[in-house]
Amino acid sequence: MKIENIEQKNFFSFDKNYSALVKFIKPSKFKELELISNSANDFINVGSNLSYSPLAFSKKSISLALKSFNRIISFDLEKKEITVESGITLAELLNFTLKYNLWIPQLPGYPLITLGGAIATNAHGKSCAVNGTIRNSIKDIQIFHKSNGWLNLSKDENKDIFELTLGGLGLTGTIVNVTLNLQNVDNTDFITIKNKVSSMEECIQMIKKKSNKKDSFVYSWNMASNISNLGKGIVFENIISKKEVSKKIKIPEKKNKIKFKPYFSLWNKTSISIANKIFFETNFLLNNKKESFIDVIFPFYGKESYFHFFGKNGFFESQFLIPDGKIDEFLDEFKYLFKIHSPVITLLSFKNMSGEQKYLRFEDNMICMTLDYVNNKKNKLFMSEIDKLCIKYNILPSIIKDSRLDKKTFENCYKNLVEFKKEINKYDVNRYYKSETSERLGI
Numbered sequence: 001m002k003i004e005n006i007e008q009k010n011f012f013s014f015d016k017n018y019s020a021l022v023k024f025i026k027p028s029k030f031k032e033l034e035l036i037s038n039s040a041n042d043f044i045n046v047g048s049n050l051s052y053s054p055l056a057f058s059k060k061s062i063s064l065a066l067k068s069f070n071r072i073i074s075f076d077l078e079k080k081e082i083t084v085e086s087g088i089t090l091a092e093l094l095n096f097t098l099k100y101n102l103w104i105p106q107l108p109g110y111p112l113i114t115l116g117g118a119i120a121t122n123a124h125g126k127s128c129a130v131n132g133t134i135r136n137s138i139k140d141i142q143i144f145h146k147s148n149g150w151l152n153l154s155k156d157e158n159k160d161i162f163e164l165t166l167g168g169l170g171l172t173g174t175i176v177n178v179t180l181n182l183q184n185v186d187n188t189d190f191i192t193i194k195n196k197v198s199s200m201e202e203c204i205q206m207i208k209k210k211s212n213k214k215d216s217f218v219y220s221w222n223m224a225s226n227i228s229n230l231g232k233g234i235v236f237e238n239i240i241s242k243k244e245v246s247k248k249i250k251i252p253e254k255k256n257k258i259k260f261k262p263y264f265s266l267w268n269k270t271s272i273s274i275a276n277k278i279f280f281e282t283n284f285l286l287n288n289k290k291e292s293f294i295d296v297i298f299p300f301y302g303k304e305s306y307f308h309f310f311g312k313n314g315f316f317e318s319q320f321l322i323p324d325g326k327i328d329e330f331l332d333e334f335k336y337l338f339k340i341h342s343p344v345i346t347l348l349s350f351k352n353m354s355g356e357q358k359y360l361r362f363e364d365n366m367i368c369m370t371l372d373y374v375n376n377k378k379n380k381l382f383m384s385e386i387d388k389l390c391i392k393y394n395i396l397p398s399i400i401k402d403s404r405l406d407k408k409t410f411e412n413c414y415k416n417l418v419e420f421k422k423e424i425n426k427y428d429v430n431r432y433y434k435s436e437t438s439e440r441l442g443i
C-alpha cells in the first residue's frame with residue numbers, strides 16, 4: 001500500500017471536546033498493513049473512533065483504520081471458541097454468535113464499537129460486577145507491530161505483551177485476529193426490576209447487595225439537577241429471562257441517521273429537571289418488565305439525540321472507581337462541592353465493578369460512578385476539584401471516558417503506570433504508536 005493512499009479528514013473525540021485534521025489509511029490486506037508500516041514512524045490504530053477521549057488519533061500520527069478486517073475466521077461450536085478479525089463490530093459478532101445462543105457478556109454499550117477497540121480499552125458492560133472486563137473472554141490475540149512484526153499473544157505465549165495489549169490503548173501495535181471464549185446465553189429477552197432510591201448512599205448499598213447474582217445486570221440512574229434531589233433515582237436490575245427463546249434477533253449494524261443537531265446545548269438546569277421528571281415518572285407509570293436485548297445491552301442505540309443535544313461544544317464524561325472505605329468521605333466532599341459550584345450534570349449513574357487493577361486498565365473491585373457534564377467553564381472547574389478528590393482518596397478515573405483528564409491526576413491515580421511505561425519502552429524503544437491521549441498523559 002502506497003503512501004498516496006493516505007487520506008485526510010477531521011476526526012472528533014466522541015465527546016466533541018477535541019478534534020484534529022488527521023491522516024488515515026484503511027488497509028484491507030495483511031500485506032498492506034506491513035507495507036504502510038514501512039512508510040512512516042508515527043501510527044495509532046482506529047476502530048470505529050467511538051471513544052469519548054481521542055484515543056485513536058492525533059495530529060502527528062497516521063490512523064490505521066481496521067474496519068476492513070471484519071471477517072469471521074473460524075468457529076468451534078463444541079469448544080465455544082470463535083476467531084475473528086479485530087475490526088468486526090459487536091453487532092456483526094453477536095449477529096453470528098447469538099444464532100448459537102452464545103456471546104461474551106462483557107459488552108460495552110454501543111453496537112458499532114469494534115472488538116479491537118473494546119480490547120484495547122479493556123471495555124466492560126453492565127454485568128461487570130460478575131463478569132468483569134472483556135479481557136476475561138479473550139483466549140489469544142495476533143498483533144502486528146512495525147518493528148516486532150507478527151506476534152501471537154496469550155497467557156502461554158508472549159504473556160508480557162498480551163498483558164500490555166489488554167487495555168493498552170492500541171500502543172503495542174495492531175490487533176489483527178482475536179480468539180474469544182464464548183459463553184451460553186439462554187435468552188435475548190430481559191426482565192427488568194426497578195427499585196426507587198432517595199440518595200446516592202442508599203443507591204450504592206442497594207447495588208452492592210443486588211449485584212452478585214449471576215445473569216443479572218445491576219446499575220442505577222440518579223438525578224443530579226439540583227442539591228435537593230441529588231441521588232434520587234432508580235436501581236435497575238436486568239435479569240436474563242428464563243423462558244424459552246422465542247425469536248432470533250438482529251442487532252443493527254449501521255449508524256442511526258440523526259437529522260436534528262442543534263448548534264447550542266439544549267441541556268441546562270431546566271431542561272434536565274424536566275427530562276429527569278419525565279424519565280422517573282414514566283418508568284414507574286409504564287413499569288414495563290420485559291426489555292429487549294438491544295435496550296438492555298446497547299441502551300444508547302436509538303437515543304443518540306441525547307449526545308447531539310449537547311450542541312457543537314459537546315460534553316464531558318467522567319467515570320471513576322471508588323474504594324469501598326472511601327465512599328462516604330468522598331460523597332460528603334462531592335456534595336459540598338456540588339453546593340458551591342452547582343454543576344450542570346445530565347447523567348449520574350452507579351454500578352459495581354470487579355477485577356484487578358493493572359497498568360492502564362479501568363478495573364477493580366470497586367463502585368463505579370459515571371457523570372456526564374455540559375462542556376462549560378463552570379463544570380470544568382468543578383471537575384478539576386473532583387480530580388483533587390481522586391488523588392486524595394485513591395480513586396481511579398477512566399482514561400477512556402474523560403478527554404480532559406490531566407497528566408498530574410493520571411500519574412497520581414494509576415499506580416502501575418511506571419511499570420507499564422518500563423515494559424512498553426522495552427518492547428518498542430521507538431514508541432511508534434501514539435495518540436492525543438497517550439501524548440497528553442505522557443504514557
Ligand SMILES: Cc1cc2nc3c(=O)[nH]c(=O)nc-3n(C[C@H](O)[C@H](O)[C@H](O)COP(=O)(O)OP(=O)(O)OC[C@H]3O[C@@H](n4cnc5c(N)ncnc54)[C@H](O)[C@@H]3O)c2cc1C
Pocket residue numbers: 014044045046047048049050051052055056066086087107108109110112113114115116117118120121122123124125126168169170171173174175176300400435
Ligand atoms: C455510546 C457509547 C457507549 C459506551 N459504553 C461503554 C461501556 O458500557 N463500557 C465501556 O467500557 N466502554 C464504553 N464505551 C467506550 C467504548 O467501549 C470504547 O471507547 C471503545 O474503544 C470504542 O471502540 P472503537 O471501535 O470505536 O475504538 P476506537 O475509538 O477507534 O479506538 C479506541 C482505542 O482502541 C485502539 N484500537 C482500536 N482498534 C484497534 C486494533 N485493531 N488494534 C489495536 N488497537 C486498537 C485505538 O488505538 C484506541 O486506543 C462506550 C462508547 C460509546 C460511544
